[in-house]
Amino acid sequence: MAPDYFLLLVLKAFFLYYDSPLKKKEKTNIMNELSLEQRRVFINLAQVYETYQETYRHSLHYQGSMRWKKSNGKEYLFHGRGDKGYGRSLGVRSAETEIIYEQFHAGKQRNKERLESLKAELLLGAKYAKLLKLNRVPKQVAEILRLLEKHRLLGNNVIVVGTNALYAYEMLAGIHLQSDMLATNDLDILWDARTKLKLMADENSGILHILKQVDYSYERLESLYRASNNQGFLIDLIKPEPKPPWKFEADTIGDENDLVASPIASQRWIVSSPKVTQIIIGEDGFPAPMVVPDPRAFVIHKMWLSHQTNREKIKSRRDEKQALILAEIIQNGLPHFSGSYTGVNKNLTGFQNLSGLGQWWQGKDLPTRLPLHHRRGL
Structure with missing residues (x-):
């Protein structure tokens, strides 16, 4: 784990850069907003996929087979699992076990049909996703x-x-x-x-x-x-x-x-x-x-990596660029993350307001050692 004071120095460097003329000159085409059609197709495809996953998980309840098995002149409902014939008896044949048998096979069939229908929707959605270049x-x-x-x-x-x-x-x-x-x-x-x-x-x-x-x-x-x-x-x-x-x-x-x-x-x-x-x-x-990880944690970690002396220069420059770009994305595109670092983890609970922290650091000399939970000026 980086020393507390070093993490603060890294964040100070980030804020100084974020508001600098150099940063403003780099306003760019490095990111492009999704079109309305791209958003529509993505949202629909994601929803179908999540429904498919939920249906697949539900299908696990219908794994194996359920059949009647004779033993000592009586029929028992046997729930088999796996290819080796393992399973267990659910009881002698009765009105109750017959209901279990019927419900199992009816539910398994319904689930199978639902999965097949959702697979077809995923196939169609995948074609649209490729046409709209969402397949990244x-x-x-x-x-x-x-x-x-x-x-x-x-x-x-x-x-x-x-x-x-x-x-x-x-x-x-x-x-x-x-x-x-x-x-x-x-x-x-x-x-x-x-x-x-x-x-x-x-x-x-x-x-x-x-x-x-x-x-x-x-x-x-x-x-x-x-x-x-x-x-x-x-x-x-x-x-x-x-x-x-x-x-x-x-x-x-x-x-x-x-x-x-x-x-x-x-x-x-x-x-x-x-x-x-x-x-x-x-x-x-x-x-x-x-x-x-939480995108704010990614920003801090990448900035920290970029300042490691044993990090290859070609990698450290990329680390810094990724951190700065993601910080801009958080500020402009992720309002539910923007502004606060509270709760990123227990080591960052003192960071209550990102922009306020940056303003506080402007023009100030940091002490040699500053605890992460230091709250002055926040």
Whole structure:
């Protein structure tokens, strides 16, 4: 975690830049608002996708089979699960079990028909999304996100950090950023190792197993926290460094062949920040959910990264640019986030008013050490 005084210096630099003539000269075409038609198609497609996901989750209640099974001269209602014939008896045949049997099969059929209808709507919506150039997110990324959600990891245990998170922020604000702001050949997945995993026993093969469902060429590299496919697309699994650093925490989601999360100290407060869930559109035109840190947390973290002396210059300049652009998006396009940093996480509870904080810093010399909870002038 960065020292408190350094975080304040970073924020001071941000505010000085934000109001500077240099910033005003950079007013640009770096972002474009979505048209009314793009907004309409996106909203409709997102709603259909969310309904599809809800219907799919409901279909899990109808997994397996339900049939009558004879034993010792009597018929029993048997609920089978899986391919190995496992299941349980729901009781001897009676008026009550016959109702259960009928309701199960009728409900399963209704759910199947509803899913098929929603799939058709998604296919149609995907065509419109591609025509209107809403399909921004790399296909691999979107497919990975869908599987992370299916395996109940996304939002519960892992979130997306790094450049790919900008896809969520741009859709949250109803804009499209310039493509060079989003270009990246990797996906950073942040795992909160403190959370309880909800994988089923037969699913507990981890992140690499999920990646191989998208592209079988994904292999774990020597670094152990990283996987790559045949096209060189990289997936990094990271986690906050434990506190204290020697505290034991799990470092794999799956078995010993899974990715081993790389501990990074600066991710401690990112993982504790509020999260935002946003529907994005993959290159194939189909929606996917993305869970990312609060955009204000992203701004602070990227500004902090840009001031690290051991950070490559080419990366630090991009970090700063992404932070400044997202700060402008928050100011102009996300009024429910703009102005306040209260609640970003426990380390930022002293930041009550963003613009007020910036004005207070103008022309003032900061002390060598200033607590994050310092409230003078706020």
